[in-house]
Amino acid sequence: MAEIHGRPYAMTGRGPVLTPCAPHDVLARLGDKWTILVMSLLSLAPGNQLRFSDLRRGIRGISQRMLTLTLRNLERDGLLTRHYFPEVPPRVEYALTEMGRSMLPALEGFTAWIRSNWPSIEAARAAYDSRGEPGADGT
Amino acid sequence: MAEIHGRPYAMTGRGPVLTPCAPHDVLARLGDKWTILVMSLLSLAPGNQLRFSDLRRGIRGISQRMLTLTLRNLERDGLLTRHYFPEVPPRVEYALTEMGRSMLPALEGFTAWIRSNWPSIEAARAAYDSRGEPGADGT
DNA sequence: CAGGATCCCAACTGATACTG
DNA sequence: CAGTATCAGTTGGGATCCTG
Numbered sequence A, B: 001m002a003e004i005h006g007r008p009y010a011m012t013g014r015g016p017v018l019t020p021c022a023p024h025d026v027l028a029r030l031g032d033k034w035t036i037l038v039m040s041l042l043s044l045a046p047g048n049q050l051r052f053s054d055l056r057r058g059i060r061g062i063s064q065r066m067l068t069l070t071l072r073n074l075e076r077d078g079l080l081t082r083h084y085f086p087e088v089p090p091r092v093e094y095a096l097t098e099m100g101r102s103m104l105p106a107l108e109g110f111t112a113w114i115r116s117n118w119p120s121i122e123a124a125r126a127a128y129d130s131r132g133e134p135g136a137d138g139t
Numbered sequence C: 001c002a003g004g005a006t007c008c009c010a011a012c013t014g015a016t017a018c019t020g
Numbered sequence D: 001c002a003g004t005a006t007c008a009g010t011t012g013g014g015a016t017c018c019t020g
Helices: A023-030 A035-044 A052-058 A064-076 A098-132 B023-030 B035-044 B052-058 B064-076 B098-132
Strands: A002-004 A007-012 A015-018 A049-051 A080-085 A091-096 B002-004 B007-012 B015-018 B049-051 B080-085 B091-096
Touching: A023 A035, A023 B023, A023 B035, A023 B098, A035 A049, A035 A052, A035 A064, A035 A091, A035 A098, A035 B023, A049 A052, A052 A064, A052 A091, A064 A080, A064 B098, A091 A098, A098 B023, A098 B064, A098 B098, B023 B035, B035 B049, B035 B052, B035 B064, B035 B091, B035 B098, B049 B052, B052 B064, B052 B091, B064 B080
Parallel strands: none
Antiparallel strands: A002 A007, A007 A015, A049 A091, A080 A091, B002 B007, B007 B015, B049 B091, B080 B091
């Protein structure tokens, strides 16, 4: 079956028909509230490694709970490793895996598109919103 | 200020500090449940153009409401246009804009990474899950 | 045909309190 | 320090009904 963005589809007389598939999983995770922040922060850190409290400090507004959940998800996906040191006080180091490191440059290609088109997107939003607020209907 | 993925950050003694920023908006939208499906379907269609009912048929499981909302958001961002034909019965054509068309190849670069790493991600998840279910604690 | 309005449930997120 | 547990607010999404 043919694919687009890793998603199988069948072509019919009235157009293609898609079926749900894998890449959405990754994009959904990156699209959540904190994941990219965590990945970006680790990619900047020396050795691509930071401890819990450093991550928390580096991401303004993240709660302890959400940082933990975000890190668990990334660990589960094999994008980072968690190393626990049973000292007093305890210390936990989070480091990007090889796969985690390889993701950032790939993502960077797409965020480059976002950055260069962001002004257009904001302009389109402003235009759309100003069109909608007066009495003008969308027809 | 330095940036990563379009996100400004400041380097401190204990690591970088990020501030929330624009690219997340786009990734969050692409990460939602239907947006990429709609974009992909339009990118496959002749003239990058489909009518409402074609989109609905092409995306299994999408509700009328969610298709409408997804299309509105994409229209607002300037990624597609909506053209209403006041016939009986009415007809509405959705077509990718130039910016919308330019997004797909850029995204394709990243989804290529996803596809080639997907087996590793699934393996990591399976390993993580099987580690967790026995009595073994994560420490 | 296309989509607006409404209701409802599930999931995500945040705040707070507690622990090894 | 680095969590876990619990509770509450908010949002996303689906089902259904109705209309130009």
